Amino acid sequence: MTNRVLLVPLFSLLLALPSWAAVPSDDPEKKTADDEYSVNTFYALLVAEMAGQRQLYDVALGNYLLESHRTQDAGVTARATQIAQFIGADQAALDAATLWVKLDAENPLAQQALSSELVKAARFSESALHLQKALDLEPMLNVNFISLQGVDMTEGSRELWLESLTPLVSRYKENQALLFNIASLHQQQNNLEQALTICTELLKQHPDFYPAWSLKARLQATGQDFKGAIKTINQALKTFKQDKSFSLLKARLLIKDKDIKQASKVFAELHEQHPNDAHILLPLALTQLELEDHSAAKLSLQKLLNLHQMQSEAHYYLGRIEQYQGNDLAALNHYLAMKGGREYLAAQGAIINIHMKQGNHSQALNHIRQQRTIDNENQQAYFLMEVDILNRSGEYDASLKVLNAALKAYQDSTDLRYSRAMVAEKLGNLDQLEKDLNHIISLEPDNATALNALGYTLADRTSRLDEALVLIEKALQLAPKDPAILDSLGWVYFRMGKLKQALTLLEQAFALFPDAEVAAHLGEVLWALEDRAQAKAIWSKALNKTPDSDILKDTLLRLEVDL
Numbered sequence: 396m397t398n399r400v401l402l403v404p405l406f407s408l409l410l411a412l413p414s415w416a417a418v419p420s421d422d423p424e425k426k427t428a429d430d431e432y433s434v435n436t437f438y439a440l441l442v443a444e445m446a447g448q449r450q451l452y453d454v455a456l457g458n459y460l461l462e463s464h465r466t467q468d469a470g471v472t473a474r475a476t477q478i479a480q481f482i483g484a485d486q487a488a489l490d491a492a493t494l495w496v497k498l499d500a501e502n503p504l505a506q507q508a509l510s511s512e513l514v515k516a517a518r519f520s521e522s523a524l525h526l527q528k529a530l531d532l533e534p535m536l537n538v539n540f541i542s543l544q545g546v547d548m549t550e551g552s553r554e555l556w557l558e559s560l561t562p563l564v565s566r567y568k569e570n571q572a573l574l575f576n577i578a579s580l581h582q583q584q585n586n587l588e589q590a591l592t593i594c595t596e597l598l599k600q601h602p603d604f605y606p607a608w609s610l611k612a613r614l615q616a617t618g619q620d621f622k623g624a625i626k627t628i629n630q631a632l633k634t635f636k637q638d639k640s641f642s643l644l645k646a647r648l649l650i651k652d653k654d655i656k657q658a659s660k661v662f663a664e665l666h667e668q669h670p671n672d673a674h675i676l677l678p679l680a681l682t683q684l685e686l687e688d689h690s691a692a693k694l695s696l697q698k699l700l701n702l703h704q705m706q707s708e709a710h711y712y713l714g715r716i717e718q719y720q721g722n723d724l725a726a727l728n729h730y731l732a733m734k735g736g737r738e739y740l741a742a743q744g745a746i747i748n749i750h751m752k753q754g755n756h757s758q759a760l761n762h763i764r765q766q767r768t769i770d771n772e773n774q775q776a777y778f779l780m781e782v783d784i785l786n787r788s789g790e791y792d793a794s795l796k797v798l799n800a801a802l803k804a805y806q807d808s809t810d811l812r813y814s815r816a817m818v819a820e821k822l823g824n825l826d827q828l829e830k831d832l833n834h835i836i837s838l839e840p841d842n843a844t845a846l847n848a849l850g851y852t853l854a855d856r857t858s859r860l861d862e863a864l865v866l867i868e869k870a871l872q873l874a875p876k877d878p879a880i881l882d883s884l885g886w887v888y889f890r891m892g893k894l895k896q897a898l899t900l901l902e903q904a905f906a907l908f909p910d911a912e913v914a915a916h917l918g919e920v921l922w923a924l925e926d927r928a929q930a931k932a933i934w935s936k937a938l939n940k941t942p943d944s945d946i947l948k949d950t951l952l953r954l955e956v957d958l
Contacts, residue, residue, distance in 0.1 A: 608766035
């Protein structure tokens, strides 16, 4: 019995690696000149096998690389390539794949392996050449490495890779995997039109190629063609009837197309087919909630609880329904039953609101302070919630103490600093406000919210109008349609005496967001322009909507206006 015969079962002990290659051929023409392995070679490979089992991959790779060069055996070299690729040793993989092709040039897997490694080395033309050789040898070869390689590429490298691959599209149009991967590469490059063209052609030739339907629909959705994407999925469902993935995609596309009613219908049909699937029940409940069918939504969410799946999500949305219907105690019980999840923090805010609505200020504070002791991951959020409770009660000095303590632990938290700046403004401490907002801007020069807040405060509370204008204009460049920034810019123009410019901006802000502060500013500009009737109309409407607005009351008192 030769060492080669012994080696075949030995390979079965090797690492669980993704395989490019099969066991080397016994074709006499492909045997190495040395037909028998030396004892040293056999021992080295045995050590490599054992090292692989113990996850000592560097030892396994080292031995295989050494023996591949010593023996010039295609099978050993194939395995060396596999190991190198598995552990991400790119240079070793390129070396092994190059030798593998030299030893076994007619093996399509060898050519593909070398093509893959050449891509990593940014040798795109050479890579495409070896990929073409692989496809000439095996026209239907699976080439999924193409799109996988593209994920980590720069945009420039991906474009060069695509240029090298483009000629292969027409040459191997029967290879579904090739066309699909090149379309995926175009998708990564945001070449939606090219990707769609390839997908459409692929589906004409191979209408039963499942992945292409999904890719085409996603491409259309990326281009905001939701109706086209839905049409694509409907076509796919004619071939793949009642396919769960396609039906789910259709429902999500319908939501993007704002057809919530039809999306809910699709989720309901899916629920009938898969009654115990929580990933169908939850979106069904959410669409029912969106449609204000609270009874149906509660039923779906209760089913989730009965399935013991997505418990926190179910409790959260049940809590929202109960709260909407005025059942605060039932809502509170649902929120308190949550054990985590994406909505957990939102639930804590809801708990605070319920306590505050019931006048339980101390209970709200105790709850949030207790949360801070048991939930280390959301400390900053709980500090901010505590500050919100104190601010709503007008306890700004207490808020400042909480924020000072929080910022000792989270010195560069922009949220905490912004909150302290707003509290400082309430306390009339403009130096602290300016210090905190400037600190935020030093950390985040493009923070439009901080730029606007500082600019507005300078415009409203100081004579530093030119400085305020620069800050607000920069904020507006960053967020051109933000009504709060438009309001600030209008206000600084008003303070500069540029009433016409102020009026234009404040009217834009009011059209986007007619809140009490914008109404106060717009009314004051109109009042200064002698349009007293329009000013009074705006103030009256705003007061009816928000009768407790301090800024409206202060404006009317300052201007001695009687509505």
